[in-house]
Amino acid sequence: MQLGFIGFGEAAFEMSAGLKQQGEVDIVAYDPMWNDATFGPLIKERAEKAQVRLQKEPEAVLSQTDILIVAVPADKAYEVSGALKPFLKQNCIYIDVSASNPTVKQKINDNIRGNGVKFVDAAMMGPLPVYKHKVPILASGSGTDAFIELLSPYGMDISKVSDNPGDASAVKLIRSIYMKGIAALLLEMLEAAHHYHVDELVISSISETMNGKSFEDTMNRLVTGTSIHAVRRAAELAGSIDMLESSSIDSTMSKAAKDKLDLLSRFNLKEKFHGKTPSRWLDVIEALQ
Known part of the structure; x- marks a missing residue:
């Protein structure tokens, strides 16, 4: 199999190294920094190591x-697609693994359309240094079935989301709202707990709950309960914010959570649900539409 990479940073290097260990794969790559005084040596070293x-x-x-x-970086993905389009071979499978948002992925798909070129929006869902080419990938777009058929035999873990470009990236970026958000929230909570010397008690209490x-x-419990208790919970967070600020601890996440609860309270969901906690989180989301 012959495989090409445009951009040979960490992702391309780790995938190439893994694929080379898996079987007979001929890999070629181009990186605009290949001859850069600072980054060129690293790119060449990685290429040699991965036999690219x-x-x-x-x-x-x-x-x-x-x-x-x-x-390539997300802010370059669309521009690069335009530069590559005149040179794409007929029936080429164009796989974009950038962290671009769904709209950009759709624009790239439209940009390269023609001459039988098939597009894949590929969202990598794990750390490349750990998984290498076996990193779980969500894929969407017209080339997804071919992508799975051609590269799954080499150990790649590819799951189809849909035929719509952008859907795979939507899953990844929406997931990041929680994964990155919860990490930031934990940092704020732990800083406060450590400042007040109640680390073990706070962690133990939350652990018991979770x-x-x-x-x-x-x-489901948190979302449905908050839908009818948003006012009270926002008021409690106001106290948390005052406590943090009095101790010179950053309260960015707590303020954001309070703002969200204040916004939620304007929908009067307690009245809409007649004071009863709805049974499903979906009831809450639909009530906000």
């Missing part, structure tokens, strides 16, 4: 492969 043939022009990569993985149920059950 570096090219001096992107056209050289495109002329040699029907499977192209574009691994460990007894599944994530789905806890999520």
